[in-house]
Amino acid sequence: MPSWHKILNSIMNSATSTKSIAIPLMEDFYTIQGEGFYQGHAAYFIRLGGCDVGCVWCDVKESWDASLHPLVSIEEMTRRAKSSGSPIAVITGGEPAMYDLLPLTSELHAEGLKTNIETSGVYPLTGNWDWICFSPKKFKAPHESIYESANELKVIIFNKSDFEWAEEHASKVNGSCELFLQPEWSKEKEMLPLIIDYVKNNPKWKVSLQIHKYMNIP
Numbered sequence: 001m002p003s004w005h006k007i008l009n010s011i012m013n014s015a016t017s018t019k020s021i022a023i024p025l026m027e028d029f030y031t032i033q034g035e036g037f038y039q040g041h042a043a044y045f046i047r048l049g050g051c052d053v054g055c056v057w058c059d060v061k062e063s064w065d066a067s068l069h070p071l072v073s074i075e076e077m078t079r080r081a082k083s084s085g086s087p088i089a090v091i092t093g094g095e096p097a098m099y100d101l102l103p104l105t106s107e108l109h110a111e112g113l114k115t116n117i118e119t120s121g122v123y124p125l126t127g128n129w130d131w132i133c134f135s136p137k138k139f140k141a142p143h144e145s146i147y148e149s150a151n152e153l154k155v156i157i158f159n160k161s162d163f164e165w166a167e168e169h170a171s172k173v174n175g176s177c178e179l180f181l182q183p184e185w186s187k188e189k190e191m192l193p194l195i196i197d198y199v200k201n202n203p204k205w206k207v208s209l210q211i212h213k214y215m216n217i218p
């Protein structure tokens with residue numbers, strides 16, 4: 001765990017009130033969830049800064065360095081999410097589970113928002129979640145605790161060997177976990193036909209597409 005992460009969490013722990021706790025925020029915006037189980041739903045995205053997973057195909061590399069992003073109080077994040085009118089807040093990153101997310105999820109719940117998270121699962125998860133999307137990455141092994149709590153397993157297919165890797169994770173998640181295969185965006189033309197065939201032959205899986213990219217929205 002990088003030292004800046006320990007420093008930030010110690011700042012968070014010493015905050016005088018829960019609402020004054022601040023976390024690096026890269027961006028937040030009201031949009032349509034483009035992927036996975038909640039695809040097509042209106043959702044307010046809160047993208048936290050900081051990630052040490054290091055995916056080579058990551059499309060938000062600018063999120064990696066937490067120090068580049070301003071510390072924003074969870075009160076302010078919650079106020080913006082609430083005022084958007086969205087029923088759902090999606091906490092993403094970066095890798096949002098690097099932080100203690102209990103205060104943020106408590107604030108969002110207090111304002112009546114559902115709390116969804118998108119995580120690679122590499123850190124033990126904190127917070128109270130209405131939906132946990134676990135998207136494992138080959139570049140850093142997940143923490144074992146994520147398999148029991150995940151509501152959704154979303155595996156990014158970058159090459160043919162990823163199907164076997166997806167099955168390894170599917171064999172470890174809980175029985176009610178939804179299973180999705182999603183082509184990596186730059187390989188979509190190549191991988192989508194394979195995913196379609198795979199899902200037809202293995203119907204416990206569903207196809208996930210990044211439909212926000214087709215709609216030209218964030």
Ligand code: SF4
Nearest residue numbers: 051053054055058094
């Ligand atoms: S876990 Fe997500 S944010 Fe981090 S490197 Fe991988 S794709 Fe990028």
